[in-house]
Amino acid sequence: MKIGVFICHCGSNIAGTVDVAKVAEMAKSLPEVAFASDTMYACSEPGQEGIINAIKEKGLDGAVVASCTPRMHGPTFMRTVARAGLNPYMFEMANIREHVSWIGKDKEANTAKALDLVRMAVAKLARNKPLFAKSFAINKRVLVLGGGVAGIQAALDCADGGLEVVLVEKTTTIGGKMAKLDKTFPTVDCSCCILGPKMVDVAQHPNITLYASAEVDEINGYVGNFQVKVRKKPTYVDWKLCTGCGACLEKCPSKKSPDLFNEFVGTTTAINIPFPQAIPKKASIDAGSCIKFKTGKCGVCAKVCPVKAINYEMEPEIVTEEVGAVIAATGYDLMDWTVYEQYGGGRYKDVITSLQYERLLSASGPTGGHIKRPSDGKEPKTVVFIQCVGSRDKSVGRPYCSGFCCMYTAKQAILTKDHIPDSESYVFYMDIRAPGKMYDEFTRRAMEEYGAKYVRGRVSMVYPSGGRYVVRGVDTLAGTQVEVEADLVVLAVGAEGAAGAAHLAEKLRISYDSYGFYMESHPKLKPVETNTAGVYVAGCVQGPKDIPTSVAQGSAAAAKVLALFSKDQLQSDPQVSSVDLKRCVGCMKCAMTCPFGAIKEQEVRGEIKAQVIETMCQGCGLCTATCPQGAIQLQHFTDNQILAEINTLLESELEETQG
Amino acid sequence: MHVINLSKTRDQDFINRVERESGQNLSLCYQCGNCTAGCPVTFVYDIPVHQIMRLCQAGQKEAVLGCHSLWLCASCQSCTTRCPNSIDVAHIMDTLRHMARRDGYATEYGVKSFTDSFLESVERHGRAFELGLMMLYTMKTGKFWTDVDLAPAMLTKGKLGFKPHPVQNKEAISKIFKRFREEFAQ
């Protein structure tokens, strides 16, 4: 075999602490190496041309590039090698930047280690075999999880692009958090007025199938061919019949049902349509508070329903959908702020969350858009906003900035003045974070035009006294403790991954962080991709973000799916496991450990043998480690190839100790 | 207003000592002010506690050790309990008091005298002897009328004994003080 070795300088990134010329020179003496040289930037056009020319001129069978991490340029050089007419798998990469030059300053030691890595790569390449990708057909339907603004945008863009979309929403209506907001910053648009048309589009789009009050039970398969089991939770109302007339709501005698949509400010009827613009505009019954479910008596809704849609016997239903890609857009929830006992921990009725305050501001909210204290219904004259409750607070395990609170707090201070002109607003903040178009100007308006009093510092405690609340904080700029007597206290509570996010991530086989946010594939360059092919993220599921960014991500994820589906067939990665039938004894331990269900039984001449479903295998190698016979091998990472690398490394160790 | 030349007056040795003796990392403080927000004695402070933290970060030894606040901290633990970065601020205040004492600062003479009287009483008897320590305190400060109004009630109710209730092994206690002075000379 004739191998070429190319040592990259990466400017001074590598050459600064590795003697690249020496590594190239020494590589020439390795068995099977027919050519070696150093190059300023292997990934540049001239660098790649140099590799291609060497392959052609010297008649090389494979190439080793010693440069950066293969996560950066592995695919680049595989294409280079292919352009020179070789199989792209006749290529190895030695990482002498992240693993060598960036982590040590000792040039001699670095050079020695770089040479070791090159020798290992050569040893492996000598045992590489050409591999060929297979093609498979894809199902051009997409599943969107979560009907907030990001999910709505993704669904509409995919549907407009001609794809069939399945949209699954956990609650009984789409709209998400945005539907709960009164106004949006910095334009002070009515939130539901700008979201409403998009929600209607979802309902009316011929390409969109909407499952509200539904959750994903199970997802199997792989990019291009996922099978999804959707569990439709019983609403006890036949939505095919329900016209959303609302007659049942008016007559329902159980009016103490927790009002989820209104963030538990006040209560609602047990049979309910969350808000006037709900999509689908269908009633559903909260069995937990319905008298019929609790006592067996009542049944008023069934009597008054003009279309006989009520069905107390409704059972959950499982629907199976086949899709080729998934967009997760399940959003966020507020962290459990009741850990802040110093703010009452939920004991004080007039200490509420910002989202509850949105419902008090909203004309479709429980107070008809009049700001009233939950405790006594009185109009507050002094409102204190406390920012960073559950943000930037390591002591409660929330070290990150939730990003949007500064802006919505400014908006709420402005709206408070609009609603109650003789009111005073105080905003306790640590830093104002307003990096967006017209954002900082907006927070200035809150102060300059609306007279919001911004106080720089945290609040240590809130306690009731004389029918009001003493808010004890600090003005660090004045250098003094301050107290405000407030009628209402609004907490800007930080965001965390939506309830159940971790569970769903595991079903989707994607990573998530300790706050329940999903990990994108690359924080800069692959913001809506995940490390599982065919699964994308959009909106707050990945981390807290405001509406325009969520919408942009919804569109971005849709564009990714449309690009994926622009081909009729996908190429499978040939780096998958394969079974040596002669060695396999059919113990099927590999099938038991496979996390992807990619190994099945087959019968070969009356004997049980393992068989790999190549399109489902993700190349993780668990089966290889499990197989007691060494019968199942991961292509491109066979035992022989890896042992060759180790042996080569140990050889040099041995020489050193003997020398 | 005082102008601080950060390049010339930043006392890195002071910063290191505060961090070492308190076991706290000063750079964790992001100046949210929650310590001052909850401090019950801030009204008698000349420098609020969050600014003491700031001055420590800036290595301003003179300003910190010479302030009154150090002596007036009640060790109530509000700051430590509510610090979002879990800094033991109360322990930093204690540490600064230790340093101020060693370096001869005593901006609140009354407080220092009370502390000294208390510990002298303990050194002598092994236990605090309240009437005795009050006498020591009035002698040190010359404030002869301190809490005289409380005396009749306390005496008639038998809450202020005329005699100490010392430990049996007085030497064990006095030696703790003696060894302390020898080992960790002030």
Place this chain on the structure above:
Amino acid sequence: MTTLRYAYYPGCSGLGTSKEYDMSTRAVCEALGMELIDIPDWNCCGSSPAHTVDDRLAGALSARNLVQAGDIEGVDAIITPCPSCLANLKTSRHRLQKPEFRAEVNKLLERPVHGDILPVKSVLQVIVEDVGMEELRYRVRNPLKDMSIAPYYGCIMNRPPKIMEFDSQENPMALDNILEALGATVAPFNLKVECCGASFGVARRDIVERLSGKLLNLAAENKAQAMVTACPLCQMNLDARQNQINVANSTNHVMPIFYFTQLIGLALGFSQSQMGLEKLVVSPRELLAGAAG
């Protein structure tokens, strides 16, 4: 019923300014089936003054008691009624887990600290956790009816939580629950863990007058007829100094300040003098007479 046995650390104030706390604690614990064995030849824990002077000195003064307690057979914990002693003993124990600190403290001690140290708890904690509210409720003979009492915990009974490891650091409920078990009405009181001015009564009385004044004001505003506390220093400031506070703030509070053990004792059937009620400066006689009638 198995006897609960504890090493008992009375604290210096129990010999003087808080005699009635020590008295009532001993009586009540006995009645609740708890055996208290005084730490032999215990000494002052160092109180606030020691830790403001040096961590090692404070550590050593407390450590001697921890070592002496190790001589008592058959106990699993050291208990003390006083939160200041509790904080010192617990902090010392916590810091002594670090070998470097232990080595320095051992240089000061006649009998050095070796191996494990008994856990330290408050009397309040063991009444809540080891006796339990159900048992307490069962033993009540004279419920404290028609009495609205504000529960005041003081600043260091529960803080910092990493050291004290008992109840909530912001909204503790132990005293609330005890009051409720004794049949009293719990007055709303949201400055449960605010500082009373601590040991500044002598050197800077203005601090105590302002901070304790605030506590008395809030208790009165919330219609409390008395306050209950678990801390000798808080009790001293609120009770003995109540007149000083009234003068400084132009208020006229007449608010009896009980130790929680006194209230338990009354409810269990002890007499007022057995609970040392006559030692309180602000007399509760009228309140108790009113409640009884």
